[in-house]
Amino acid sequence: MEVISERFHVVADLDADTARRIATHLELTADTLESLGFYVRQPELPVSVIVFDGEEEFGAYRVGTDARAFAAYSEDRLYIAIAWNAPGDPWQALSHEWAHLTTDFKALPPWFREGLADHLSLARGDGLEPVTPTNLVNALLSKYWLPIDQLLRAGDEDAARRHEQFYPQSWLAVSWLAETEGLPVREITPYMLQGRLLASGMHELEVQLRAYASELQLRAASSRSARRA
Numbered sequence: 521m522e523v524i525s526e527r528f529h530v531v532a533d534l535d536a537d538t539a540r541r542i543a544t545h546l547e548l549t550a551d552t553l554e555s556l557g558f559y560v561r562q563p564e565l566p567v568s569v570i571v572f573d574g575e576e577e578f579g580a581y582r583v584g585t586d587a588r589a590f591a592a593y594s595e596d597r598l599y600i601a602i603a604w605n606a607p608g609d610p611w612q613a614l615s616h617e618w619a620h621l622t623t624d625f626k627a628l629p630p631w632f633r634e635g636l637a638d639h640l641s642l643a644r645g646d647g648l649e650p651v652t653p654t655n656l657v658n659a660l661l662s663k664y665w666l667p668i669d670q671l672l673r674a675g676d677e678d679a680a681r682r683h684e685q686f687y688p689q690s691w692l693a694v695s696w697l698a699e700t701e702g703l704p705v706r707e708i709t710p711y712m713l714q715g716r717l718l719a720s721g722m723h724e725l726e727v728q729l730r731a732y733a734s735e736l737q738l739r740a741a742s743s744r745s746a747r748r749a
């Protein structure tokens with residue numbers, strides 16, 4: 521099934537309705553990220569979105585071992601490829617990949633690149649606070665962490681990059697910086713976390729980040745009970 525929208529050319533191994541919703545979702549994501557100052561880096565290039573039904577069909581195109589989606593660019597085209605029926609939320613995965621295409625992702629350290637993409641994938645367009653993914657927060661609060669110096673140093677080929685807390689901790693760190701630096705998220709840089717590590721040391725930094733995760737969990741719980749009231 522093929523759907524062409526303003527920015528996207530979706531080719532999906534799925535029903536027409538889902539293919540249309542994918543194009544609409546990506547257009548909304550792109551609008552939201554533009555409102556935060558994140559523009560696609562080569563706006564003149566067409567964007568192909570290739571949606572495979574499951575991980576088996578996606579397998580031959582997979583980049584890396586664990587990803588269910590990726591973003592890439594060539595000289596004449598940008599790509600997002602995704603396995604639709606795979607663990608995790610496919611809508612968030614689409615937004616995450618679009619976020620990569622709006623940042624200089626090959627130049628950024630992995631923790632910042634992935635943390636920023638997750639942070640942006642949860643942004644909402646109307647200036648509201650980003651959604652808190654309770655699954656990420658619960659994972660963070662219930663398990664051991666990757667030592668923060670290893671998180672910051674991890675290259676794409678390192679074992680730390682595949683640690684189960686790599687994505688949750690990266691997301692938390694970027695979200696914490698975005699909230700506490702008092703700057704637009706567009707102006708947050710990886711050096712800010714490095715600076716805080718130098719200022720407070722690894723133990724104290726983890727204490728502060730864990731406190732922020734608990735705070736997010738409380739906020740998410742109180743917004744859920746406010747919605748029920």
Ligand SMILES: [Zn+2]
Pocket residue numbers: 616620633634637
């Ligand atoms: Zn990513």
